[in-house]
Amino acid sequence: MICDGCSGSGACDPCDGYGTTSDSYPNAQDGTECEICTGDGVCVDCGGNRETPDTDTEQDETSAAAQWKASA
Ligand SMILES: [Zn+2]
Numbered sequence: 026m027i028c029d030g031c032s033g034s035g036a037c038d039p040c041d042g043y044g045t046t047s048d049s050y051p052n053a054q055d056g057t058e059c060e061i062c063t064g065d066g067v068c069v070d071c072g073g074n075r076e077t078p079d080t081d082t083e084q085d086e087t088s089a090a091a092q093w094k095a096s097a
């Protein structure tokens with residue numbers, strides 16, 4: 026499923042993928058290293074994959090159906 030942390034962009038949301046926080050005014054260059062991604066600009070929730078692992082139980086339902094079929 027699409028990552029909630031970055032809305033599917035793969036970039037760290039707090040710093041927009043720049044790795045630093047916004048300047049206090051344009052070209053101030055006083056932004057500090059992002060504490061969320063520690064400066065690499067990659068979303069920490071999905072690691073830049075833009076999607077999080079699917080954790081539903083569809084696999085279990087499929088194997089249960091297969092077992093029922095085999096016993097029938
Ligand atoms: Zn993400």
Ligand SMILES: [Zn+2]
Nearest residue numbers: 037040059062
């Ligand atoms: Zn960041």
